[in-house]
Amino acid sequence: VDYAINLENEMEEKQIAPDGITYHTLFHGLMKSNGIEAVRGLYEKMVLLNFVPETRTVVMLMKFFCGNHHLDLGLNLWNYLMEKGSCPHDHALALLVTSLCSHGRVQEAFECAKQMLNRGRHMGKPVFHMLERFLRESGELDKLQNLDEMIKKLGSVYPPSRGHALGLLKGKVAIITGGAKGIGATTAKFFALNGAYVVVADVLDELGIALANSIGGSYIHCDVSKEADIESAVKLALTWKGRLDIIFNNAGTSGADGSITNVNMDEVKNIVAVNLYGVVHGIKHAARAMIEGKIGGSIICTSSSAAIMGGLASHAYTMSKGAIQSLIKSAACELGGHGIRVNCISPHGVPTDMLISGYRRFLGDIDAEEVSKISAKSCSLLTGRGGKTQDIAAAAVFLASDESEFITGHNLVIDGGYTEASTTMVHMYQDPKSV
Ligand SMILES: NC(=O)c1ccc[n+]([C@@H]2O[C@H](COP(=O)([O-])OP(=O)(O)OC[C@H]3O[C@@H](n4cnc5c(N)ncnc54)[C@H](O)[C@@H]3O)[C@@H](O)[C@H]2O)c1
Structure with missing residues (x-):
């Protein structure tokens, strides 16, 4: 050289x-x-x-x-x-x-x-x-x-990649509760990308307003535990675009950790008020508007893997998420007659602020990257692949769109198979050693 x-x-x-x-x-x-x-x-x-x-x-x-x-x-x-x-x-x-x-x-x-x-x-x-x-x-x-x-x-159309099937929700009007950050924020972006008009409803005004502005959406301060707030969010959608097609009852909170023998009842009540009553308020007022609108609709609620197997969250959180899985079935039963579908999504191990703060309560100062690593290592059957907010948002787009028009009363579990199987006996799937 x-x-x-x-x-x-x-x-x-x-x-x-x-x-x-x-x-x-x-x-x-x-x-x-x-x-x-x-x-x-x-x-x-x-x-x-x-x-x-x-x-x-x-x-x-x-x-x-x-x-x-x-x-x-x-x-x-x-x-x-x-x-x-x-x-x-x-x-x-x-x-x-x-x-x-x-x-x-x-x-x-x-x-x-x-x-x-x-x-x-x-x-x-x-x-x-x-x-x-x-x-x-x-x-x-x-x-x-x-x-x-x-x-x-240039005469080309690339097949859309996940979450980018532009147009799946074209012209539809959606409310996303807890839409300011985490899973809700990613879903708001995916919905908008698919052509929906999105009302972001949250208690985090600054984040919510910035997000709504960036996606051509609308923001409303809405504490889901207060029925009147949800009612106002539905009214906003109706005055803004004259219809409501989708509500994603996603807002949630965690806490009330520790033994059932010491559980703090005020904390339990707060979790139930947000996670469960928040969903009831959402279904009630969205369904009223959808029935009135006579164009059907899609109601999606957020449950959790914690509702499928014990040991994943506090008693109060588990209980609140379990009730959602029952509620969507009875609501689907009644609202099916109006062309309204009611489903829920059960995420698992998505490293949002909620999961990170949960880890911090027990493991001390741990950052988002470490939580993602733990999640990828031990929270799915797909080795090395943990949950992402995009996984949940893509599922929400599907359930919100007409692609899922024959699906109702369903719990879509998004957990990389975690709640489906235990890996403690996985050695069985190797060839037996000859003795
Ligand atoms: N992250 C996970 O691994 C996981 C697993 C299972 C279920 N979930 C559920 O997913 C949903 C979204 O959680 P996330 O992981 O994105 O957490 P996150 O903490 O990032 O987001 C929660 C959002 O809900 C909002 N919120 C909380 N209380 C509210 C209230 N009273 N009214 C309106 N908004 C309120 C918050 O401000 C925030 O924007 C929750 O229902 C949660 O229980 C999450």
Whole structure:
């Protein structure tokens, strides 16, 4: 490599520009033996000479820059190629977008993708889905819509990835209680992405207002334990859009930990007031509006894995979530005659503030990442895969949409199989040892 570099210096002195294959070989050698500074040096010289590298060199450089966390160099290469009117290969875009997104630089990733599409070039489906996921998670719905339209203009339609089946809830009006953060907030974003008008109802006004503004929704301060508050949320939906199609009774609280022999009855009452009466209030007032509207509807309530097996939460929480599973059946029975479906979702091990604070009460100062790790390790049969808010939101989109029009009175358990099987005897599924 040193010998090659000397030759390259000599060529530079004699003002002989290397050709594409020479650059490729030099970069390749420098990457293997000399590291980033040497590669950067040669790259800068190449740029000064206004040389446009071969496609395979671009991909190799991008891989090297991104793989070594030199994203600014990756971006520099991208912009240089754009300036030169050269359209890099899909693979280079994939590398850059993936790295930028995973470093939280979603805006820049979006701009690169846009430049590519503006030049009439498609980007690969996996890149689109990655970008789509990050834009969705950071609430950049306008950009996502924009990307989608550009792709359609180029005559392509990418099959939607999970939660992004744009249009599943088109024109529907939904209320999400506890929608300011956690599972409720992700669901609000998924609903809006699918074309729903969302009323975010919560007691966390600042968070709720910011979220509602970002998704073109509406916010209302609503303590679900107070019947009048839920009634106002339903009224808001009706005055805003003239109808109510969906309510996601998701607000919940935890606590009242400890032995049943010492349980604090005020805490129990509070949990029942929010988790159970909150759901009753939601079903009651949403159903009234839906019956009046004569267009059916979907009522979704949040239960929990804790209602399926003991030992996962406090007595009061378990009891409140268990009652929801019975209630949705009787409500489905009555409301089915009006075309209204009533279902519930039972999440498990989703590292939201509720789960994290639960862990903290017993394990001391533990952060979100550690809780996610515990959840991925021991809260599902799918080794290494823990629950995410997106899993629940995607299920809520399904139950809210007409895709599930023949499903009612159902408890959709989203727990990676955790409550379905015990792994204590899993050795049985290995071939027996011969004795
Ligand atoms: N995270 C999990 O692993 C898990 C598992 C099973 C069930 N759940 C259930 O999922 C639902 C969402 O919880 P999360 O995990 O997103 O927790 P979270 O703490 O992140 O969110 C709960 C939301 O409910 C709101 N809320 C609480 N009390 C309220 C009230 N009285 N009125 C209106 N809003 C209120 C909070 O302000 C918050 O926005 C809850 O019903 C919870 O019991 C969660």
